[in-house]
Amino acid sequence: MRDRTLKKRIRLVVLVLAKKISLRLVTTVITFFSLMSCAIAEENKAVEKLPADLLVLGEYVLPMNDETNPSAIIRDGAVAIRNNKIIAVGPRLELEAKYQSKTKIEGDNRVLMPGLINGHTHTAMTLFKGMADDLELMPWLNNYIFPMEGKFVKPEFVRVGTELACYEMIRGGITSFVDMYFYPEIISEQTVNCGLRAVVAAPMIDFPSPGFKGWDDSFAAGMKYVEQWQGKHERITPAFGPHAPYTVSPEHIQQVAEKSRELNVPISMHIAESKAESEMIAKNHQSSPVAHIDNQSMFDDNQVIAAHMVHPNEKEMTILAKKKVGAIHNPTSNLKLAAGISPVTMLLKKGVSVGLGTDGAASNNDLDLWEEIRLAALLHKVKENDPTVVPAITAIQLATSIGARAVGLGKQVGQLRIGYKADMIQVSLDDLRLQPIYNVVSHLAYAVDSHDVVTTIVSGNVLMKERKVLTVDENKLRHSVKAISDKISRELKK
Numbered sequence: 001m002r003d004r005t006l007k008k009r010i011r012l013v014v015l016v017l018a019k020k021i022s023l024r025l026v027t028t029v030i031t032f033f034s035l036m037s038c039a040i041a042e043e044n045k046a047v048e049k050l051p052a053d054l055l056v057l058g059e060y061v062l063p064m065n066d067e068t069n070p071s072a073i074i075r076d077g078a079v080a081i082r083n084n085k086i087i088a089v090g091p092r093l094e095l096e097a098k099y100q101s102k103t104k105i106e107g108d109n110r111v112l113m114p115g116l117i118n119g120h121t122h123t124a125m126t127l128f129k130g131m132a133d134d135l136e137l138m139p140w141l142n143n144y145i146f147p148m149e150g151k152f153v154k155p156e157f158v159r160v161g162t163e164l165a166c167y168e169m170i171r172g173g174i175t176s177f178v179d180m181y182f183y184p185e186i187i188s189e190q191t192v193n194c195g196l197r198a199v200v201a202a203p204m205i206d207f208p209s210p211g212f213k214g215w216d217d218s219f220a221a222g223m224k225y226v227e228q229w230q231g232k233h234e235r236i237t238p239a240f241g242p243h244a245p246y247t248v249s250p251e252h253i254q255q256v257a258e259k260s261r262e263l264n265v266p267i268s269m270h271i272a273e274s275k276a277e278s279e280m281i282a283k284n285h286q287s288s289p290v291a292h293i294d295n296q297s298m299f300d301d302n303q304v305i306a307a308h309m310v311h312p313n314e315k316e317m318t319i320l321a322k323k324k325v326g327a328i329h330n331p332t333s334n335l336k337l338a339a340g341i342s343p344v345t346m347l348l349k350k351g352v353s354v355g356l357g358t359d360g361a362a363s364n365n366d367l368d369l370w371e372e373i374r375l376a377a378l379l380h381k382v383k384e385n386d387p388t389v390v391p392a393i394t395a396i397q398l399a400t401s402i403g404a405r406a407v408g409l410g411k412q413v414g415q416l417r418i419g420y421k422a423d424m425i426q427v428s429l430d431d432l433r434l435q436p437i438y439n440v441v442s443h444l445a446y447a448v449d450s451h452d453v454v455t456t457i458v459s460g461n462v463l464m465k466e467r468k469v470l471t472v473d474e475n476k477l478r479h480s481v482k483a484i485s486d487k488i489s490r491e492l493k494k
Ligand SMILES: [Zn+2]
Pocket: 120, 121, 122, 270, 307, 359, 360
């Protein structure tokens, strides 16, 4: 009896054990297969990542695409680029998980932000830098610039001068610029070769200038250039460049305005730059420069990029805002030529899109837009006796998002935004002189300079990597610059 009970108990224990073992085995097998399937799913997910051409990282990403909070920063962020455009902006981990990129640029201790926009320059004048300083505008133009241009400005001069300017702009993080100089077709070719984006205005002027006897042939050449380059290259926007109200007659201003409307071509013009200009226009046309240009209907249904705009009155600023005229503030040039201080705070208050420009290197004497950002942030504080005007972020907006609107490229560049052209820069905060870092935006406006830019990208193409410009042969360019500057030096000694 006891034996039978014992046997029964043993059988029961064996049965329970067997059940438990088989259950554990089944559970183990199930767990194993489910883990396997998860791994396979993960692998499939990795394969399904979206393709990108380039992933650019930034410890601080400043997209400038939030109108209500333009200084918003993504910490440890990234931008994904495909087919020359921005396809994503966001946290690095999210973008790395979502996109499979052929190339990646690391962003430790770097700010990733939109490339800077130089709203007014004369690129080839880099070869005249330091030639004549400390003079008033009219004697500077009439005694030095115009005669030297007549002697030296030839296709080779423009080719070399433009390349030198492009090199300097790439080094300093400028990705777009608005140019106005002779041989615009050569400027356009060089800009394409260097990889930058530009609005290139063909110069038009009433009196003899390099290559032209006067208005008729400069206008005809401008028309020919626009016909050849309109829609030819995604990085070049051809424009008309009537020089200024004091060098172009009212009839000729009207002629340009009509053609510009007809062909949908922007206009770049110096307007209201100096007191001497205001006096000349008052004497000859009984008007102020802005009202005089408006009387020729140039601002009507046209995209006008007005360089300088130092002396508009309040009523004229309302007109500029209403007619969507972009005003380009050139603080260094205005200071150097004592042209005056543009009423930038009032222009912005009125709703005018204000950009920043270096002007030509002959009146600057460099193409460093960081200097213009800093001057814009400082100059208006002292002018208005108010340290709260043009705060750091506004000064940076003038060189990026608002500046892009001022030059008519506001829907393409100036922000890190999905669908926009992939134009951006990395600014390194590594340098000991930039420590400590409490506020990145403050550093960008008040402490950073062009040497801190380490990467320049335009249309998704890397033009500068770790401070090395990839699109310019530096030695060759140095020799070409020397060959021309030697001739200019000899002429200056005569
Ligand atoms: Zn200028």
